[in-house]
Amino acid sequence: MFEVNQESADERFRAVWRAAGQHLQHRGEGSINWLRADLNPPLAEHLSFRLANHLFFVFIEVRGGIDGPSSKDLFLQVAAEAAALPVVLLMAPVGSGFQPVHGGWGLRDARADRAIDPPSLVSDELIEMSDWEVHDFAIQNVASQIEKSSGAVFSKQPSLHIDPSVWFRDKHGPAYVVVRSGRFPQAEAPRPTNLVAIMSSCAKMSQRGFFASVIVASAEQQEAPASRGAIPLYRGHGMVVKFTGLEPLQPSNGVNDSGTG
Secondary structure (H helix, E strand, O other): OOOOOOOOOOHHHHHHHHHHHHHHHHHHOOOOEEEEOOOOOOOOOOEEEEEOOEEEEEEEEEOOOOOOOOOHHHHHHHHHHOOOEEEEEEEEEEOOEEEEOOOOOOEEEOOOOOEEOHHHHOOOOOOEOOHHHHHHHHHHHHHHHHHHOOOEEEEEOOOOOOOOOEEEEEOOEEEEEEEEEEEOOOOOOOOOOOHHHHHHHHOOOOOOEEEEEEEEEEHHHHOOOHHHOOOOOEOOOOEEEEOOOOEEOOOOOOOOOOOOO
8 A cells, every 4th residue: 555646637637638538439439438537536547448358548648738647657557557558649729629639539559659549459359357457347336336325436546556445425424445356256355454554544534444345257157057167357248246335444343333324
């Protein structure tokens, strides 16, 4: 665990970011599955999405001296961890708005400065999900459950090295969730060994913490014979989760008596 201090995006960059997102959504014609579509810190990429069996992490650059949060080095590091293709989207002011400098999708490979056309990379290849992807999927499930319980998620981040994973607010006030994920046939994800340190670090914002264990399995696992063993988690394929809810934490023994309802 380590602290990440990152300034929020200013309004100028947010305007560029919105234009970039709208451009990609239009190019995707409804086929994009967004992973990151917000600018809540901390963040490495400015946008990220899955198209069929490929992941794309997008770093937005702007002509005219408008800088966004994150750094290129952090962006490349996290993209490699997620097994995602890192791309740069260069934007420029046009009239009262912004648009991509390059044609088509406007994306360039961040490592080789060559044009990237996402649909042309789509194939039938079975690509197994990275640990980052499984963790991100777990966090999305936890956040969805919080929102169904009338909580409002105001920050979530999928890094495997940063805790907590989720901050939310409900009628009791702000709270956080430390999420750990695993793959079938693992029965439960273990709590981090530095949980006390995480709780101590979060205490300045909230005394209410929770742990969430999320185990992910292929949807095919439900119909498969036990002798087949674990079916790999492939990008774009159906998945099911084992998530029994938030487990409250207390400094003494990891139990807290206030829930999210």
